[in-house]
Amino acid sequence: MDYYRLGISEARKILDKKEVSARELLDSIYQRIESVEDKVKAYVTLPKEKAYEMADMSQKKISSGQSASLSGIPIAIKDNMCTKGIRTTCSSKILANFIPPYESTVTSRLSEQGYILIGKTNLDEFAMGSSTENSGFFTTKNPWDLERIPGGSSGGSAAAVAADECIAALGSDTGGSIRQPASLCGVVGLKPTYGRVSRYGLVAFASSLDQIGPITKDVKDSAILMNIISGKDPLDSTSAPLTVPDFTKVLGQEIKGLKIGIPKEYFIEGMDKEVEASVMDAIKKLESLGAIPVEISLPHTGYAVATYYVLATSEASSNLARYDGVKYGFRAEGKDLLEMYMNTRAQGFGSEVKRRIILGTYTLSSGYYDAYYKKAQQVRTLIKRDFEKAFKTVDAIVTPTSPTAAFKAGEKAGDPLQMYLSDIFTISVNLAGVPGISIPCGFTSNNLPIGLQIIGKHFDEETILKVSYAYEQSTDWHKRKPNL
Amino acid sequence: MKYEAVIGLEVHAQMLTDTKIFCGCSTKFGSEPNTQTCPVCIGMPGVLPVLNNKALEFAIKTGLATNCKISTYSRFARKNYFYPDLPKGYQISQYELPICEHGFIEIIVDGEVKKIGITRIHMEEDAGKNIHEDGGNYSFVDLNRAGVPLMEIVSEPDIRTPKEAVEYMKKLRAILRYLGVCDGNMEQGSLRCDANISVRPLGQKEYGTRAEVKNINSFKFVEKALEYEIKRQIKVVEEGGKVIQETRLWDSNKGITESMRGKEEAHDYRYFPEPDLVPITVEQKWIDEIKASLPELPDIKRERFASEFGLPEYDADLLTSEKSIADWFEAAVKAGGQPKAVSNWMMGDLMRLLNEENKTIEKCPLKPSQLADMLRLMDKGTISGKIAKTVFENMYKTGKDAEAIVKEKGLVQVSDxxxxxxxxxxxxxxxxxxxxxxxxxxxxxxxxxxxxxxxxxxxxxxxxxxxxxxxxxxxx
The missing domain is CATH 1.10.10.410 (Arc Repressor Mutant, subunit A)
Structure with a gap:
């Protein structure tokens, strides 16, 4: 049997029934990686030895009937989450040899549940991008069409899940970096409410927007991972001190009478027709399941991309200042301190990262702060209010995840503005801090996946999981696999 | 023409917390380089700061003791600049919304009480230390100090003379030490002072252009550096020149200030709210609790010493300059010593003996009750004042009681x-x-x-x- 095709809940069953051992499951995944990774290029690091150690440890638990929820389950981790003793590169030359002496909170929590770290996945350098083309190492390919990009920045994780090179994965989402690649790769990706999941050990891009979340083969697996990674962390002051519900409990509940907001600003001229048609069909499907579609307005949507690129780059310019060649990571020589700094950063960072550092440095500079950073913060508040207002009348909001299906490698790489617009539907969610999920909702005529985004209220991941599950159970999109 | 100086001081005080402001590392001074560090204070990728509540409490204490308004809502900000001793490339500080604002302290100069306004007190993290060795074209970085909590206490430009500045620093230091929030050691750098100075013709309302003088690291230098800088500026003005806005460095060896960087080279710190820390909300109840727990502060203690013990201003002022001195005094009085006599012995012989050994009163080998006992012998006529001087010195050096010394040495006064x-x-x-x-x-x-x-x-x-x-x- 092709064990690598399994999701978490199915793998859990057969591991506990001893139909397969943790080692055999891991073997199967590595065989799969061996056969397709050359084409997909999802992974930056594959710590095989360590993975087998973890598998053996998990097997002991399983054999003694004490398996935890992830015992023996191989999970891929985006390479911007720190893993103790295993290099964490952010797909950047500047951290190419960085081995953290500490563990991120999310991977600690996965470890407590017995997961196996199958590998660290590729991303746009420091999570800045929408295609993995900004990776300092290589571009990951979309398993549905190897000439196309998988989306980004969590493109490695999404591609690894879509190509069955892991059972599930974690990604991070600052402006759509979980949902957009999930959409483009035909898998499920959830960005939790800001503060739901600890950011400790996640290499920061934009601290007020970054959030870690699951990328999985189905909705239930996302709920399972959310149960594990959510919750207050004393190491992250911005993590919310709220009790975490059992997210799997709502799966299967009816969505009858639920009000689904359709924001008119998200269905605009020039949108890809096939994407629009699929999303409209999905809304009809939800209606047939008893949900009530309601047209709503999120009036400040048009300002979201500009607002985002001011705030995210401002924070990034500061967050990335620590990569100066003094303490760790790459260092270029120079005749004095200033030259060492400049050479290190000039050679260590890629062009998109440099572009954003320059932009963010500018927007924070004295004389420009009020016009850019401060103004953007004010608009952010307005965008947040748009959602708060909308959620007074609806329970969830449905939109396309991305305006197009996967585009070809190189197609937008030369035009950063075009690239930025591929996150046009996901960015507002980060600015507002609300949760959003992308689930498969159809395919283009080229057999490329299309994603449906469902947005919820602050800390109401349950509703979007419930709606997603109801939709997923009445469709087959998530069962389709790319032909590799 | 007569000129007057306008001076504002920015004082950095290292807080006496056991651990750093955003991580659990020890703040102990003088350990091996980089032994008191962790991923957080070294600024490794992905780590996050968590505020040490003790630092917040200390800042609030200081604000309350300096008559500040405590903000129930304040927040941290990032101050961005590159330097090897600053591991994150930014310092977590406070900018727009500091924890304390609008306070004052009172100083006494030439018998006159003067109020010096406190603009703000904010919390921030200290940087590490660069160590340069002669000859090598490299430097070492020690990050033990990185993340040690600091308070920056900014005064209004209310100070007019170097003497006032010294009195302000002394009072501030006394308050910090009374509160136990800072050891006030300028030489070791736990209390640092930068000064903003300008001069203007006496009677003019507008301020002159100011220069900032850094690196003033002792009380003596506060006075010297300010005196020098004021003279320098007056000379510039009198010669028809203009004082330029710049940062100057005090060179204590040469006894002068020298230009470090001009306005054009001034850093743009690109402050913005620290997104890794939530805004600080402080409940009024906690502020009230802290207020109730404050010790008696120097000004109030001084007034009490004057009224309760009938001491002259001068004595009361000196005895309350340090809490430990005041405590010693009160203990001696409580043991039966006549207040003025205790005061005289402390300010005279005791301070002389301590100074000879470079000791503070905490390390005083003599117990307050021993002084009281000796005073009793004087009252009874057992020893004369003259003999008492010998007895006192003997007590200090041997730790023996006055009576034993008197007996041993046959120092009993002859009243026959x-x-x-x-x-x-x-x-x-x-x-x-x-x-x-x-x-x-x-x-x-x-x-x-x-x-x-x-x-x-x-x-x-x-x-x-x-x-x-x-x-x-x-x-x-």
Missing amino acids: EGAIEKAVDEVIAKNPKEVERYKGGEEKLLGFFVGQVMKAMKGKANPQMLNEILKKKLSQ
Whole structure:
């Protein structure tokens, strides 16, 4: 049997029934990686030895009937989450040899549940991008069409899940970096409410927007991972001190009478027709399941991309200042301190990262702060209010995840503005801090996946999981696999 | 023309917390380089700061003790600049919304009370230290200090003279030490001072252009650096020049300030709210609790010392300059010492002996009760004031009680009338010329006779009795 095709809940069953051992499951995944990774290029690091150690440890638990929820389950981790003793590169030359002496909170929590770290996945350098083309190492390919990009920045994780090179994965989402690649790769990706999941050990891009979340083969697996990674962390002051519900409990509940907001600003001229048609069909499907579609307005949507690129780059310019060649990571020589700094950063960072550092440095500079950073913060508040207002009348909001299906490698790489617009539907969610999920909702005529985004209220991941599950159970999109 | 200086001070005070402001590392001074560090204070990728509540409490304490308004809502901000001792490339500080604002402290200069406004007090993290070795084209970085909590205490430009600045620093230091939030050691760098200085013709309302003077690291230098800088600026103005806005460095070896960077080279710190920390909300209830727990502060203690113990201003001021000195004084009084006598002994002999050994009163080998006991012996007439000086020094050096020393050394005062008369008679007999002169009106010779008798009696004669007997005999 092709064990690598399994999701978490199915793998859990057969591991506990001893139909397969943790080692055999891991073997199967590595065989799969061996056969397709050359084409997909999802992974930056594959710590095989360590993975087998973890598998053996998990097997002991399983054999003694004490398996935890992830015992023996191989999970891929985006390479911007720190893993103790295993290099964490952010797909950047500047951290190419960085081995953290500490563990991120999310991977600690996965470890407590017995997961196996199958590998660290590729991303746009420091999570800045929408295609993995900004990776300092290589571009990951979309398993549905190897000439196309998988989306980004969590493109490695999404591609690894879509190509069955892991059972599930974690990604991070600052402006759509979980949902957009999930959409483009035909898998499920959830960005939790800001503060739901600890950011400790996640290499920061934009601290007020970054959030870690699951990328999985189905909705239930996302709920399972959310149960594990959510919750207050004393190491992250911005993590919310709220009790975490059992997210799997709502799966299967009816969505009858639920009000689904359709924001008119998200269905605009020039949108890809096939994407629009699929999303409209999905809304009809939800209606047939008893949900009530309601047209709503999120009036400040048009300002979201500009607002985002001011705030995210401002924070990034500061967050990335620590990569100066003094303490760790790459260092270029120079005749004095200033030259060492400049050479290190000039050679260590890629062009998109440099572009954003320059932009963010500018927007924070004295004389420009009020016009850019401060103004953007004010608009952010307005965008947040748009959602708060909308959620007074609806329970969830449905939109396309991305305006197009996967585009070809190189197609937008030369035009950063075009690239930025591929996150046009996901960015507002980060600015507002609300949760959003992308689930498969159809395919283009080229057999490329299309994603449906469902947005919820602050800390109401349950509703979007419930709606997603109801939709997923009445469709087959998530069962389709790319032909590799 | 007459000029006046306008001075504002920015004081950095290292807080006496056990651990750093955003991680659990120790703040102990003087350990091996980089042994008190962790991923957080080294600024490794992905780590996050968590505020040490003790640092917040200390800042609130200081704000309350300096009559500040405590903000129930404040937040941290990032101050961005590159330097090897700043591991994150930014310092977490406070900018727009500091924890304390709008306070003041009172200083006394030439007997006049003057209020110096406190603009703000904010919390921030200290940087590490670069260590440069001669000869090598490299430097070492020690990050033990990185993340040690600091308070920056910014005064209004209310200070007019270097002397006022020194008094302000002394009062501030006393308050910080009373609160136990900072050890106030300027030489070790736990209390640092930068000064903004400008000059203007006396009577002019507008401020002149100011220069910032950094690196003032002792009380002595506060006065010297300011004096120098004021003179320099006045000279520039008088010669028809203009003071330029710049940052200057105090060079204590040369005794001058030198330009470090001009306005054009001034850093743009690109402050913005720290997104890794949530805004600080402080409940009024907690502020009230902290307020109730504050110790008696120097000003109030000084007034109490003056009224309760009937001490002169000067004594009260000196005794309350340090809490430990005030405590010692009160303990001695409580043990029975007459307040003014205790004060005199402390400010005189005790301080002299401590200073000789470079000791603070915390390390004083003498117990307050020992001084009280010695004073009792003086009151009883067992020892004279003169002998007491010897006894006191002996007590200090040996730690023995006054009574034991007096017995051991046979220092008991002679109050036996017969014995004194005998000695007086002998001295009168030996010095007929002097007796003649005395009788002829040279009354100041009395001192000579006292000295001779004391010498004969090894200083043990009861001085009062000796005086009376001498006068009586000499007038016979």
